[in-house]
Amino acid sequence: MSNTRPHTVTADWLYEQFGDEDLVIVDTTVHLTMPPEGSVHIDPGLDTYLEAHIPDAVYADLFTDFSDHRAPMPFTAASSERFAAAAGAVGIGQGRRVVLYDQGNGMWAARLWWQLRLDGFDDVAVLDGGLSVWRADGYPVAEGQVVPHAAMFVPRRRPEMLCSAESIAAALDDPRILIIDARDPATGRGDNPSYPRRGHIPGSVTIAYGDLVDLETGRLRPTDELRAVFEEAGALDPEVSPVTYSGGGIAATGVAHALAVVGRTDVAVYCGSLDEWAGADSLPSVEGPEPR
Template identity: 50%
Template sequence: MRLEGFDDVAVLDGGLPAWRAAGARVSNSPVTPSPATFTARRRPGLIMSTDEVAAAIADNKFHIVGVLDAATYRGETDVFARPGHIPGSMNLPIDRIRDPETGTLRPIEELRALFAASGLFDPAITPVTYCGGGVAATALAHALALVGRDDVCVYDGSLTAWTADPALPLVVGEQPG
């Protein structure tokens, strides 16, 4: 929604289980929504293409962050056309931003500490998130926006697009440093 210029959005943290746990009402009755008009105002700076990510690898103004589990990041699984991760990227598995018991986001102060330790608060760099197909990457972008980073880019094609091109480099194993 932010990509298309719509900022008045709320996310149900923890989904339907959290809603029910909070004692909120659930119904299966039909709902008739009120019509409204939405005019998109795309923010192209919040999304990156494969070519842009390839260029960002060598640009110290970007911090590329893979959000898949550690084994997939290291290339120990055969989920994609080729195993591995984007060169120069760091791994911050998406499960590190959620409470394992409730599925909700960790408290804001914990997220701030995690992101600061990962170098994601440096105003001189722009975080670029990626995953398998661009979905989980948006969760990290959302969490970063909640703590004040409204400039996070999502690599929409993510590893599905990256690994499909044999000319693009991949790193297998841990990323140094």
């Protein structure tokens, strides 16, 4: 999929592709709220998709269909077999080109982008700015459900793109591994009332996904600005291997996607992230100041 920015496409580019029978556009929207007084509430986002979506876009339920519900963490990546069934059901498979978007800041689209690449599918990009930019640029939206044209998805898992708690724990003192916290520093300090879990994995550095996105448009910041952020944190050093994590493993994939945009495609994601890490008594966690 050719584009001036790897792993992303613009609204103009996408509109020009309309009519391509091999193009699959996928709305990945999830609404996640974390009220201070209660537990996390997950709304798959189907209702907002039905109200307005990019014409011909199908909907992918990341929570119900693309996650492993036997795992204790709600968004644990599905097995290759489960993922292949879910991807094929929404029309993703051999010979298809895929563009993902969401109705937020691109984090959920980045999540499915990472999962597709985890299982060996590379002809996928994220619509920069998602539905909000699509609409702001004057392009049409549609209502109702689009029925997918099912495809055969053959998974080819890349285990090096997925980290476990055990592999992270074994790498804590390894200078060749750069552990990246994708949450904002306030959350790590425990200052975010919507996410009371505080602390961070020892030795991690902060590259907050929210700092990589233009808050007004939802677009990723320009490539040169992204590169400067990553260089300062050491994430572009060819001698280290970056691993990202967040609260539940979603923002972590956003940072991994942004790193791919600037050419770093070998980033691994700790899927269980701090939700899993902090819940295990055997794993060290540091509270207080943000990571270095």
